[in-house]
Amino acid sequence: GAGVSQSPSNKVTEKGKDVELRCDPISGHTALYWYRQSLGQGLEFLIYFQGNSAPDKSGLPSDRFSAERTGGSVSTLTIQRTQQEDSAVYLCASMGQGLLGTEAFFGQGTRLTVV
Amino acid sequence: QKEVEQNSGPLSVPEGAIASLNCTYSDRVSQSFFWYRQYSGKSPELIMSIYSNGDKEDGRFTAQLNKASQYVSLLIRDSQPSDSATYLCAVRLRGYQKVTFGTGTKLQVIP
Numbered sequence: 001g002a003g004v005s006q007s008p009s010n011k012v013t014e015k016g017k018d019v020e021l022r023c024d025p026i027s028g029h030t031a032l033y034w035y036r037q038s039l040g041q042g043l044e045f046l047i048y049f050q051g052n053s054a055p056d057k058s059g060l061p062s063d064r065f066s067a068e069r070t071g072g073s074v075s076t077l078t079i080q081r082t083q084q085e086d087s088a089v090y091l092c093a094s095m096g097q098g099l100l101g102t103e104a105f106f107g108q109g110t111r112l113t114v115v
Numbered sequence: 116q117k118e119v120e121q122n123s124g125p126l127s128v129p130e131g132a133i134a135s136l137n138c139t140y141s142d143r144v145s146q147s148f149f150w151y152r153q154y155s156g157k158s159p160e161l162i163m164s165i166y167s168n169g170d171k172e173d174g175r176f177t178a179q180l181n182k183a184s185q186y187v188s189l190l191i192r193d194s195q196p197s198d199s200a201t202y203l204c205a206v207r208l209r210g211y212q213k214v215t216f217g218t219g220t221k222l223q224v225i226p
Binding site: 091106 | 121149160163164166205213215217
């Protein structure tokens, strides 16, 4: 597809389980971001990948969170031993040229619910 | 101090009025500035970008940038109920692709 694709769109998991969230960025975009958005809140930066450079992990809230980007394309965000406070929408964005110049294009998000 | 700060609102304006949304940023080497609109339950979408001091107009939207005072604003003229959304300010540093978002201002346009 032409846009950023995230899967699954919804995920319900039990507390303590591990989850993997996937992001397929727009082809050719070298920058990829993960954000988290809790209900009614703003975007919380998690991690940023730029080409082959070391990722900026400064936003990851704990060592239960990790992310990879394989081959400079698909990215996976992994949350281990999920907690209820991890419940949020996880948004992925890739950056490239749009109609308004360089912009971040967002996927539709993965809504994670930890029960 | 947060890198990008916005008043969370909600900002309520009557239909047809001008809505003024403000954003301040802390890093003086910030180079690119963006306004994103996010409807409830949807992903953010870019509506304006601005790179130099002054005003940039696009239809009913005007972005204003003042680098000396480190603020950027978004004016929406002739506000419509369909403009009701959360508006996110975002900033990118010079020579760096990381984009930092503010927490957003919720706008409500009252018919």
